[in-house]
Amino acid sequence: MLDKNALAQLKTLKKEIHDSTPRFSGRVRATGGRFGFVNTDDGKQFFIAPDEMEKLLPGDEIDFRVEPAGEGKEQAIVEKLISSETGEFFGQYIIRGKGHFIEPDHPTLNRWIFVPPAARKKAQEGDFVRAHISKHPFPEGKVQATIDDIIGRAGDDHIENTFIKAKWHIAEEFSEAVKAEVAALTTADHSALNADRTDLTHLPFVTIDSANTRDIDDALYAEALSEGWTLWVAIADPAALITGGSELDKVAQQRTTSVYLPDQVIPMLPPELSEQLCSLQEGENRLAMVVELKVLEDGTIDQIHIHNGLIRSHAKLNYPQMAAFLDGDDTVIPAELHGPAVHLDSCAKALAAWRSSHCLLMDDRPDYKLITDEKGQVKEIVRIERNQAHRLVEECMLACNRSIARWLAEKGAGFFIEHAGVRTERKGEVAALLKEQLPLEQKPSLETLQDYVSLMQQADRSESELPLRMIVSRQLERSNLSNEAKPHFGLGFDHYTTFTSPLRKYNDLLIHRIVRSLLQQESLELTADELLSAIQSGQTTARMAAQQSENWLKLQWLTQQEKDAIYDAVIVHMNSGAITVRLESCGIEGSIDRRKAGKDWTFDTKTLSHRSENASFILGQAIKVKVNDIQPQARQAQFILA
Numbered sequence: 001m002l003d004k005n006a007l008a009q010l011k012t013l014k015k016e017i018h019d020s021t022p023r024f025s026g027r028v029r030a031t032g033g034r035f036g037f038v039n040t041d042d043g044k045q046f047f048i049a050p051d052e053m054e055k056l057l058p059g060d061e062i063d064f065r066v067e068p069a070g071e072g073k074e075q076a077i078v079e080k081l082i083s084s085e086t087g088e089f090f091g092q093y094i095i096r097g098k099g100h101f102i103e104p105d106h107p108t109l110n111r112w113i114f115v116p117p118a119a120r121k122k123a124q125e126g127d128f129v130r131a132h133i134s135k136h137p138f139p140e141g142k143v144q145a146t147i148d149d150i151i152g153r154a155g156d157d158h159i160e161n162t163f164i165k166a167k168w169h170i171a172e173e174f175s176e177a178v179k180a181e182v183a184a185l186t187t188a189d190h191s192a193l194n195a196d197r198t199d200l201t202h203l204p205f206v207t208i209d210s211a212n213t214r215d216i217d218d219a220l221y222a223e224a225l226s227e228g229w230t231l232w233v234a235i236a237d238p239a240a241l242i243t244g245g246s247e248l249d250k251v252a253q254q255r256t257t258s259v260y261l262p263d264q265v266i267p268m269l270p271p272e273l274s275e276q277l278c279s280l281q282e283g284e285n286r287l288a289m290v291v292e293l294k295v296l297e298d299g300t301i302d303q304i305h306i307h308n309g310l311i312r313s314h315a316k317l318n319y320p321q322m323a324a325f326l327d328g329d330d331t332v333i334p335a336e337l338h339g340p341a342v343h344l345d346s347c348a349k350a351l352a353a354w355r356s357s358h359c360l361l362m363d364d365r366p367d368y369k370l371i372t373d374e375k376g377q378v379k380e381i382v383r384i385e386r387n388q389a390h391r392l393v394e395e396c397m398l399a400c401n402r403s404i405a406r407w408l409a410e411k412g413a414g415f416f417i418e419h420a421g422v423r424t425e426r427k428g429e430v431a432a433l434l435k436e437q438l439p440l441e442q443k444p445s446l447e448t449l450q451d452y453v454s455l456m457q458q459a460d461r462s463e464s465e466l467p468l469r470m471i472v473s474r475q476l477e478r479s480n481l482s483n484e485a486k487p488h489f490g491l492g493f494d495h496y497t498t499f500t501s502p503l504r505k506y507n508d509l510l511i512h513r514i515v516r517s518l519l520q521q522e523s524l525e526l527t528a529d530e531l532l533s534a535i536q537s538g539q540t541t542a543r544m545a546a547q548q549s550e551n552w553l554k555l556q557w558l559t560q561q562e563k564d565a566i567y568d569a570v571i572v573h574m575n576s577g578a579i580t581v582r583l584e585s586c587g588i589e590g591s592i593d594r595r596k597a598g599k600d601w602t603f604d605t606k607t608l609s610h611r612s613e614n615a616s617f618i619l620g621q622a623i624k625v626k627v628n629d630i631q632p633q634a635r636q637a638q639f640i641l642a
Helices: 004-020 159-167 176-187 247-255 271-277 319-326 335-358 388-411 424-437 449-461 468-473 506-519 529-559
Strands: 023-030 036-039 045-048 061-068 074-083 088-096 099-104 128-135 144-152 205-209 218-225 228-236 259-261 264-266 285-296 301-318 367-372 378-384 416-418 480-482 567-574 578-583 589-593 602-604 609-611 622-631 636-641
Touching: 023 045, 023 074, 088 144, 088 159, 128 159, 144 159, 159 259, 159 529, 176 247, 176 271, 205 319, 205 335, 205 388, 218 335, 218 388, 228 301, 228 335, 228 388, 247 506, 247 529, 259 529, 285 335, 285 388, 285 506, 301 319, 301 335, 301 388, 301 506, 319 335, 319 388, 335 388, 367 529, 378 529, 388 416, 388 506, 424 449, 424 468, 449 468, 480 529, 506 529, 529 622, 529 636, 578 622
Parallel strands: 045 074, 205 301, 589 636
Antiparallel strands: 023 036, 023 061, 036 045, 061 074, 088 099, 088 128, 128 144, 205 218, 218 228, 228 285, 259 264, 285 301, 367 378, 416 480, 567 578, 567 622, 578 589, 602 609, 622 636
């Protein structure tokens, strides 16, 4: 038995140990594995072992102490839960014996969540559900959920899209207030709006889109000059009808963009506007913002004029039609459009040549179209190669957008798409790679647009065995909307914004309003940073939803193909643990686990390559693979080398 002095000494010792143990506050970052990390506000990061992660959820804010973990390492031990941001989540209902669980559809909430009897809402095995955390796992390590809604059952028609729309909170229906405004607009006489507009209905504009496109944003016309061309880019003008603060404006701001799911389009604006009243339909007079560009023979854009215009599309062309005409088939489009079509093509090629010399061109990548049946399942995946018609339209849109951006920048107004180039933490290795491979006498600078464009152009011309542009592209910052007219490194433009899709993107609609206000010499306020952030977040959500739905359906289709089939694939990304490949025939992406390849393989962070004594894998490399495992619902495919 310890006497009082010994107890006092022990108490003092415990206090000294407690006081000397480092303590912090931070936010939990979960991983794809059972372990995690906690990040402090001052940039420190500490490891969380699996046993401790059992007590936590992604995004939790905690107080923690740091203890030795052997071999000179440290680990975080949670002491207090401050707050938790994990509430609502989505997943599939799983029954194992007497246990009822939800398997979350979440990248880092990678555990089954127990559902007690009173919280099951009569869910059945395989049901897709919306739920919330009802009992946090701290401190016992036991977490519980309550089901809020049963979204549907496995095997239901279109269940993939239904689940994804619920998960990402993508609304389909428009409110009665919005419908009332639409009804008023579609029945009103808008002829008074034509009074102060430039009548351009005599110009033979044409639209060039996919055959099934109904929300037609843009129309084109070009005429030849002695020193180049005049290029006219007409853009649908919904901003002329939709006033700021209206119900239509509010819903467009809330949605931020149209969502393109494999077998469904969820429009930003009601179809009565986006597909009819504002869409640049063939043979119909339409309000448009028209950008008139003087393009010199070398592709330089010499002048820009912007019109509040009235136009009429003379033909609705699709990409195959236009491509066939440019390849020599003069029967596919009306004879009176032959000359303008040739001028459009010549102008687009000059613009592309200028970009090749002064900016950056992207590689042509094929598109993949999913052909679905009445139940929403994929029957066929069609590979669509980009042709000259696609490139023609792309060049005209880029010319329009960068010209509008330059015009706005000169006036100190508007907002822009900023792309800052190589991520800060990767600049050292990227510079070292370029110095070695180009080769250069010293490490290059990646700080200015001019330096970056010059280096990427040298990389394109390089005889290096490595795909330098591809390697660098995997290490770039993401673009973001900004009130500052900063460069777009990804495209190589001094300034860039988007103006050409106001029926589908809210930021484009806002740019239209800003341009019109400047033309009318009205005062302008800066677009709130919060609004730009919300737009960007909404568009990211739409893109993620579309990708997840498409990948889910693609992988279900892949499960139905020949089990031992060998596929041609190309390597599109790599990290220390995996090689990501894309199947050439169908565009499906999946990974090859390199952790099981043996210790003789190493990963080079500078070249993003896997190497051994006898072989290597680099970005862009063609390989043959076989399917190892497919989990459609998780949107994951594992391949092995064939």
